[in-house]
Amino acid sequence: MLGMPRYDKVKFMTEILLKYLPHGERNRVQKHRDYRQKIISNYQPLHRELYSMHPATTFVTPFLKAVSDNTEESFRRIMSEPSPGVFTFEMFQPQFCELLLSEVENFEKWVNEAKFRIMRPNTMNKYGAVLDDFGLETMLDKLMENFIRPISKVFFAEVGGSTLDSHHGFVVEYGEDRDADLGFHVDDSEVTLNVCLGKQFSGGELFFRGTRCDKHVNSGSHSEEIFDYSHVPGCAVLHRGRHRHGARATTSGHRINLLLWCRSSVFREMKKYQKDFSSWCGECLREKKERQRMSIRATKRELLRREGESTA
Ligand SMILES: [Zn+2]
The missing domain is CATH 1.20.5 (Single alpha-helices involved in coiled-coils or other helix-helix interfaces)
Incomplete structure (x- = not known):
């Protein structure tokens, strides 16, 4: 054992x-x-090779090198952080994207022919498929453990990035005859990996509006939290699950994205006993700073009062 x-x-x-x-x-x-x-x-898989992890045929070389070096510097070299907490980088080889797309297509063909009723990825998407449900669970586990967790350990430690231990992996499809857009929401994840697989499309931008805890999820956003991102096939976006976001309408063509919601049971357990999330919630942080400002002001006032008393 x-x-x-x-x-x-x-x-x-x-x-x-x-x-x-x-x-x-x-x-x-x-x-x-x-x-x-x-x-x-x-279900008979079309591309058996997809069902186990083969890094050399899955990832682009700079990504592989960065993960094998496994330092903040090596990650920073391949990643941009266009808005705080949103990381983008080139990840999958075009050939891998094509294989995965054709496997998903094959799976959906089987679903239709077998008249099998499948569960959709989540309550928000009517189109798409859960990859874990048709055999890709082990491969995606490796993807999370060996590639996403090392990165999350560096950039998302405060939300359990180093203890990610389960995932929900699925694809979503947008465009004609598919879902058009996706409302503003947070993910049921600690860290979300979102990779565009293709194909040809316009629109479909992601919009981000700051990270929030449960209590502050509906609070307003600040100008520095507003960020829009346009998908590029093969490229990944990595962000906290609690980073509020949505997807604008895919106005033409067909867009398919791979999503990996990475979760940490340790973080979820600890969260139950905490009230202050200022290490990652923008609003908790704002409130904390405000409390500090008030307390400094009160202390100053008190000191001035005492000074006044002693000189009187
Ligand atoms: Zn908060």
Whole structure:
């Protein structure tokens, strides 16, 4: 057991922990597992090579080099940070994007032919598919562990970036006969990787409006938090899940993006006992600074008063 790969150990432990979940939750987990098993035992993958991680044929060379060097400097060399907390960089080889797109297309063809009812990626997207549901879970786990976690450890440590331990991986499709846009929201993730896979499109820009905790999610944004990003195929955007954002309408063509919502169970557990999120929530930080300003002002006033008393 001890010498087994990490993935098998996790599977083993998940099996044990399942017995301790509340009944309703256990049912839900079991049902989803049956659903996934039903797909995997019936769907014939088109490109088998996609189902295990092959870094050399997946990523562009500068990205591979940066991750293998594994320092803040090496990441900064390939990444831009056009707005605080939003990182963009070239990530996938065009060939890999094409393979993944054709695999997703093949999966959807199978879904239609088999008249299989699939679950969509989330409540906001009517089009798209959950990659974890048709066999890509292990590959995406490797993507998170070996490539996204080292980067998140450096740039998103305050939201559990170094302890990311589960993910939700899916593709979303926009354009004619697909979803048009996506409203303003936060993701159910600590760190989100969003990579454009193609194809030809116009519009579809991402707009960002600052990071917020649960309590402040609907508060206003400040001018320095307003940022728009235009997708480029093969290029990734990495941001905190709590960074509020949305996607403008894809006005022509067809746009498909890969999303990897990375989660940290450690961070989620710790968060329950905290009230101040000024290390990442823009509004908590503003309130904290305001409190400090008030307290300094009060101290000054008190000192002046005492001085006045002593000279009187
Ligand atoms: Zn807050």
